[in-house]
Amino acid sequence: MPQINLAKQHPAVYEQLASFSGAAENAAAAAGLDPKLVELVKIRVSQLNGCAFCIRLHTRDALALGEHSDRLAVLAAWWESQYFSPLEAAALGLAEEVTKLSVPPRTDWDTGALSEEQSSAVSWLAVVMGAWNRVAIRSGYRVAP
Template structure:
């Protein structure tokens, strides 16, 4: 089967996903989470899913928002570094749990660093990012220099 650009084949479905993503971003803001944390979650989800298109996009977005290259370099192994706050660590672990279903026993991320609203916001952000990764990978979006 040839690669099909999902966004061009069914633009109304693409627009619905865009609306979901916009609402997930708004939930992050409403929950009082840092925009850089949202980018880290998007990057980590995209790393897990192997989505080069989204990795490039959200790494660039993170840099524009002031993220450091040191933190970006170690986000794939965040649990081994001392670069991330307890809230960031909890959010990254939660995003991994949402992405890597089936859910492992226990909630390693649930250390009280996130409020219920923040847990919901990060979960929706990860759900939306997983959807975007699947659109980009399935559509074979080009990623070149």
């Protein structure tokens, strides 16, 4: 079966995902997470899921917020760099854990840098970003220069 645009096929479901996404972003803001970190989480989840459309979209959003290109360049191997704070490293590790669903759970990211509220917010961001990745990939959203 060819790719179909899920948003056009079932716009009400798409709108519910958009609402869910907004709620996750509001939770992140209420938890005190920096908007640049929110974008880093979205990019990292999209990297793991292989969603070029969302990687490009959120990289542009991160740059618009003032994120540095060096940090974006090493995001795929964040744990090997010294660019990320303990809080950012914990959030990225948690986002990877939620995205990959390791069994048994990988908890090396849990350094205590994230509060329970922040941990929950990052988890919701990863869950909703994974859903967006699947919509974009399944719908065949084009990524061209």
